[in-house]
Amino acid sequence: MTVKIFDTPEVQDFLNSVAGFDQAGGNERAKRIMHRLLSDLFKLIDDFDVTQEEYWSAVDLLNALGHETQFGLLSPGLGFDHYLDMRQDAIDAEAKRTGGTPRTIEGPLYVAGAPEAEGFARMDDGQDPDGETMWLTGQVRDLDGNPVPGAKVEIWHANSKGGYSFFDKTQSEYNLRRTIVTDGAGRYTARSIVPSGYGVPEGAPTDQVLKALGRHGERPAHIHYFVSAPGHQHLTTQINLAGDPYTYDDFAFATREELVVPAQRIDDPAEIARRELDGPFA
Ligand code: MBD
Ligand code: FE
Incomplete structure (x- = not known):
């Protein structure tokens, strides 16, 4: 009835x-x-015509999400995080704050208090047997293209299994999380390991919701950034390693074309040796 x-x-x-x-x-x-x-x-x-049974099963699901602190994980899956970014883009466009690297979502796995370094940091603790060495280098510039020395670049990413330190207790504290302050030329360099994509834990409340929608909970391999400097707008963004099967099928809707970057393989032994010095390379 x-x-x-x-x-x-x-x-x-x-x-x-x-x-x-x-x-x-x-x-x-x-x-x-x-x-x-x-x-x-x-x-x-x-x-x-929602039934009492349906209502109470929704209450159970919300309790399970809260119990496992997964509201922050379901949120990007249901598009809230990206929707808020779309709104912020529109607000910025309205205020004529345009240009620069596009923002994308923070996600639920940032942890404050990572070790801080000047110009260069090694991010991995050397404990990941499948970790393939990766160098990241970049320059923070303002909208006129001028380098920004002393900018804070906070970087965090998953290990070769798609796990994040702090949440994955098998990893050492702050593994793959660093804050690098840019040098006099606005540059930063990190030595780390290539991350794998992230997958929502199988059977978890977030997974149950996604399954009910016929969706998966996979993210492509990505690296998170906060970039900040006095007098400049804070940037929350990510880069995606090109070529991942989930690049354009991200459950969190965070991919933006300008943020998909191809990695360059380094095979030259002399070049590898130069970089193995664990410092900013010329
Ligand atoms: C992640 O690593 C992530 O970045 C987001 C947005 C959601 C879940 C896991
Ligand atoms: Fe992530």
Whole structure:
């Protein structure tokens, strides 16, 4: 049997009470947003004839997500993170703040407090037997193309199994997480290992939601960046290593064409030896 009650005065009065519209205290914006959110959900229940069983299984799922601290993982999967970035892009465009490296999402796996270095850092602890050496080098420039010395470049990425230190307790503290301050020419160099793509844990609440949508939880191999300097807008971005099967099929919708970079293989032994010195190379 299907009944429709949403538009009745009783339900509308009830919603006003639940959102605290007839109470003096509280926060006006919180009230208006909660009223809208509950209205949309109550209407959804009416429109889809959501059963009590369906409702309580949704409550169980939300509890499981919270218990495993996975709201932050489901969030990019449901597109919230990218949607907020699309809005920020539009806000910046409106304010004529355009150009430079595009932003993309932070994701749920940043950890503050990584070791800080000047100009160069080795990021891996040498404990990953499948780790293939990778050098990252770049230059922070302002919108006029001038180098920015002393900029903070925070880099974090997964190991060869797609795991992130702190969350993956088999890794040493702050493995593959560093803050590098750019040198006098605005440059930074890191020695690390090639990351693998990330996959949402099998069977986890986030995975259950994605499976119900017929979707996977894979991300292509990527490297996260925060770039900041006094007087400049903070940049949150990532680069993707080109050639990954998930480059254009990222469950977190974070790929942007300008951020897909081809790696260059170094085979010349002399060049490898020069770089093995573990320092910024000329
Ligand atoms: C990641 O490594 C990530 O970057 C995002 C956005 C989601 C899950 C894992
Ligand atoms: Fe990531």
